[in-house]
Amino acid sequence: MIRTAAARLAEAGVGSPEHDALALLAHAWGRSVSDVRHAMVMGREPEPEVVERFTDMVDQRADRVPLQHLTGVAGFRGLELAVGPGVFVPRPETELLVDLVLDGLAPGALVVDLCTGSGAVPLAVKHERPDVEAYAVELDPLAFAWAERNRERLGLDVEMRCGAAQSAFPELDTMVDVVVSNPPYIPVGMEPVDPEVRDHDPEVALYGGSEDGLRIPLEVAARAWQLLPPGGRLVMEHADVQGDSLPSALRRAGWRDVADHRDLTGRPRAVTARRGQRG
Ligand SMILES: C[S@@+](CC[C@H](N)C(=O)[O-])C[C@H]1O[C@@H](n2cnc3c(N)ncnc32)[C@H](O)[C@@H]1O
Numbered sequence: 339m340i341r342t343a344a345a346r347l348a349e350a351g352v353g354s355p356e357h358d359a360l361a362l363l364a365h366a367w368g369r370s371v372s373d374v375r376h377a378m379v380m381g382r383e384p385e386p387e388v389v390e391r392f393t394d395m396v397d398q399r400a401d402r403v404p405l406q407h408l409t410g411v412a413g414f415r416g417l418e419l420a421v422g423p424g425v426f427v428p429r430p431e432t433e434l435l436v437d438l439v440l441d442g443l444a445p446g447a448l449v450v451d452l453c454t455g456s457g458a459v460p461l462a463v464k465h466e467r468p469d470v471e472a473y474a475v476e477l478d479p480l481a482f483a484w485a486e487r488n489r490e491r492l493g494l495d496v497e498m499r500c501g502a503a504q505s506a507f508p509e510l511d512t513m514v515d516v517v518v519s520n521p522p523y524i525p526v527g528m529e530p531v532d533p534e535v536r537d538h539d540p541e542v543a544l545y546g547g548s549e550d551g552l553r554i555p556l557e558v559a560a561r562a563w564q565l566l567p568p569g570g571r572l573v574m575e576h577a578d579v580q581g582d583s584l585p586s587a588l589r590r591a592g593w594r595d596v597a598d599h600r601d602l603t604g605r606p607r608a609v610t611a612r613r614g615q616r617g
Contacts, residue, residue, distance in 0.1 A: 339363070339389070340378065343396045350400040358405050359396065365409045366392035402533035415462040419488050424480030426543035427534075428458035431575075431601040432520050434608055436462045438573045438599060439518050445469050447515035450565055452503035452558050453477070455543060457485035457496065459518055464494045472496040475506035478542050503558045510565055517562035520575040525551035551577060556587055563591075566613040573610050581606025592616045 340359050347355035364374045367388045377384075384392070395408045404427055406412040412421045414428045415436055421427050436459060439449060447470045451460040454474035464472045474496055476482040482500040489496055499506065503519070523546040530536045530544065547553035555574060562572045572593065576584045585596045593611035601607040 339383075339392075343392070346396060346400055350402065352399060352402070358399055361405060361409060362395045362399060363388075363392050366395060402537070404534040404538050407538060412456070412458075414456075414458045415466070417458075417462055417465060417492060419456050419458055419461070420484060420491060421456055422484070423538070424478075424540060425484040426455040426481065426539050428456055431603075431605075431607050432458065433462075434599065434601050435459055435518055435520060435573055435575055436466070438608060438610055439463055439516050440467060443467060443470065444515060446471070448510070448513060449473070449516045449518065450507060450510065450514050450562075451475070452506060452517060452519040452561060453521045454485050454498065455481050455520070457488045457498065459520065460496045460498075461488055461492055461494050463518075464496050465492070473507055473510070474498045475501055475503055477502050478540060481540065481543070504561050506561060507565065512565070512567045514562075514565040514567075514570060516571045516573060517565050518573040519555075519558050519562070521555045521558045522546050523551045523555050523575070523577050523580065525549055525577075525579075550583060551580065552584060552587060555580075555584060556591070559588060559591065559593070563593075563613055568613055568615045570613045571610060572613070573608065575608050576606075578605040578607060585609050585611075 343359040344355040347358055352358055360371050364371045367384050398408055406421050406427045411418050412427050415433050449463055449470050449472050451474040454476045460472040460474040476485055479500055485498055522544050524544045526545050526549055546555055581598050585598050588596050588611050592614040594614045596611040598606050599608045
């Protein structure tokens with residue numbers, strides 16, 4: 339059953355067909371992936387209603403509905419986040435942002451996430467460092483509802499607001515230790531190749547508002563400048579093609595100690611910088 343489903347998903351262009359087929363069967367059967375593997379080895383077959391649910395989900399996955407929309411969850415640094423239509427599915431490469439935030443973070447530090455989506459980044463930071471104060475803002479009310487749902491599910495104390503990153507948390511000006519952001523950064527006019535992204539991630543989560551994709555990221559960085567005192571840290575994700583352009587733009591805007599970082603696959607994916615003195 340798994341082999342047939344995986345072959346079908348491979349034919350539809352799904353990148354990890356066996357993994358996805360197993361995850362879908364586990365979800366349809368209400369078991370863990372390792373339980374499903376064990377059941378398969380023991381020759382145990384699922385009940386007909388489970389097979390029906392599984393077949394329906396394989397059909398949808400073959401139509402390139404994201405796996406996480408079908409299972410309703412996405413893993414992020416050991417947390418299980420609820421996701422679905424209306425919110426950007428958190429990506430493995432974004433886990434790097436959390437490492438960069440945690441690097442040298444002082445006890446009781448104040449961390450603000452601008453453009454939070456499902457709440458993945460601030461919830462992971464708070465989970466791994468319960469002593470910090472974490473804040474998050476999200477523009478899209480649909481995505482914001484998912485972030486709040488995740489905060490309640492996980493029982494983590496992150497202050498969340500629905501609104502624009504460009505004017506978020508005015509009461510925290512110059513008081514923040516680290517501003518982190520995975521803003522929309524895809525160059526306008528560049529359509530993502532994967533149907534899971536193009537057809538299912540909200541547009542507001544994808545496009546950076548200019549031909550180089552940097553308009554919104556630089557507006558977010560400008561807000562970060564106001565939130566941070568001189569020396570305060572910015573951590574921002576970017577597209578792999580922006581590994582030179584974003585650091586250069588930040589240097590021109592007065593940021594110092596600007597450094598770019600690669601993800602586990604070796605692609606440039608995040609920039610760190612310290613607020614300069616000016617302004
Ligand atoms: C690339 S997604 C990242 C979501 C989340 N941080 C993550 O890494 O999974 C960008 C998010 O920014 C939100 N967004 C777009 N423009 C915004 C703005 N001006 N202010 C606040 N949030 C914004 C989108 O709705 C989307 O949820």
